[in-house]
Amino acid sequence: MKKLIRIEYLKLRKLKSLRAIFLIYAVISPLAIYAISSFITNFMGPFLPKDWSALQFPDVWPIAVYASSYFNVMMGVLAVIVISNEYNYKTFRQHVIDGLSIRQAIFSKFLVLLSFSLIITLYTFITGLIFGLVNTTSDATVLEGVESIAYYFLQTLCYFSFAFFLTVLLRKTAVSITIFILSFISETILGLILAYGGFQLIYAFMPLNAFSKLTPFPILKEMIAAGQERSGNVPYILDTPINFALCLAYMLVFFLIAYFTLKKRDL
């Protein structure tokens, strides 16, 4: 495994698009956390719980992961670039010729995506931690609500698995990126149509929606409760453990389809 990590590091350390996307993430993600917390505090007053304190523990964690989740599409695009580069440069095939087994070549890509997930999750954790330590005035501890970070980690892996799956199927960078982005739009439109027809439950089980609900809008439950009182037509939200299991299942399916497609196909 160390060998595969070293190989991937040698490949990626000078990739400009990777540096650019990580830099954008590093700069904008904290700003997004701050902006979203300000928006919720200033404009969503009627829905806020009594003890709400945006950038303090424990409320900072759901805000941090929700804000950071907006960048998952961008990170997914990065995953598409990194994987499709291997097709474009025919290096995936060359590595097998040079001595990697097909299994190792595929596993090395999984390691890259896992590393990306770990890096951005760690960054989000540190950002949330700093916001919390600077702003917390209550007795709340750092670890309260920190499980949101674990959900965020799974979410990034889920989006990466979807990007991996699409790239392996489509191979071309531009096509893969376009379909990846269009998937979010088309699933949202389909979700609205289903909701309009009263089929919110189906939408709750669709993959990208399920992924997004791992890091829901911080006061979503309060908003749903308010919506329930007003109209009764509200989004169906799966229980957290069910949604967690569902996302895990989707992630495994996406990775396994990609794996067996690559194993079966001529390089």
Added chain:
Amino acid sequence: MNEILSTSGLKKSYKNTHALKDLNISVQKGQIYGILGPNGSGKTTTLGILLGVIKPDAGDFNWFENGSLDENRQNIGALLETPNFYPYLNAVDNLKIVAEIKSLKNISVRIQKVLERVDLWERRKTKFKAFSLGMKQRLAIASAILADPEVLVLDEPTNGLDPQGIAEIRSLILNIAKEGKTIIIASHILDEIEKMCTHVAILKDGSLITEGTLDELMLQEKILKINADNPQKLLDCIAEITDINLVRSEDDGILISVNEKTSAAQVNQMIAEKGIYLNALAVHRKNLESTFLEIINQ
């Protein structure tokens, strides 16, 4: 151990096209083995299967007598179709990746050695995307010999190069061969195969047409150039003699082929017996091109 590679009944189809039909070849240690054929004859498919990136529909192959490909990858250096490297990395960084894949020791020393050998050491910091086609091919050969393998597999190594580039690659390959390495080259450039290879397999439409040493292939028939005062009568006469085959008619004579044991005097006598007297008769040197075209057109 003399047999480096043997294949047995290799088959591969793409939808309705039979890319490879029951291929059986054998490569011995120290040979420079050319796989020759027109575009689409199955050369790259053959090498792709032998290198483990294309799955055969049927058949088997063995490297180094009963060894599997995975067990012997360290002993095989290969370039398939185009040189495949990361364009944003320089020569050294690209070779470091190959060295890691092959789990090599003394990486820096090895890289310097192979880059010097292919005359790219001065350009070691240049990004791959800035390389000329010839430099890319040389880097691919440097990568292939990085682990000092026993066998080098090269697919169209001189494709797209200018004459100077072709000469450089040819010289490089011949120098590597002098070290006792076995080299397998696929190409459609007959001149290159003729100048480099000791053995040739000719493929057509996925089938092996013939296999042997260059001499064996070129000496199967003798080519003569003949002429007479009345070329048309001579052509009619040739058509009547079963031991003489017409190759083609040229401005200054007629090319015929006869069995290698048939002498020029016997040819002269056979034609004279038909009442035609030759005013020119010369043994025509047969090259791989004419052999190849005859075999392919049969």
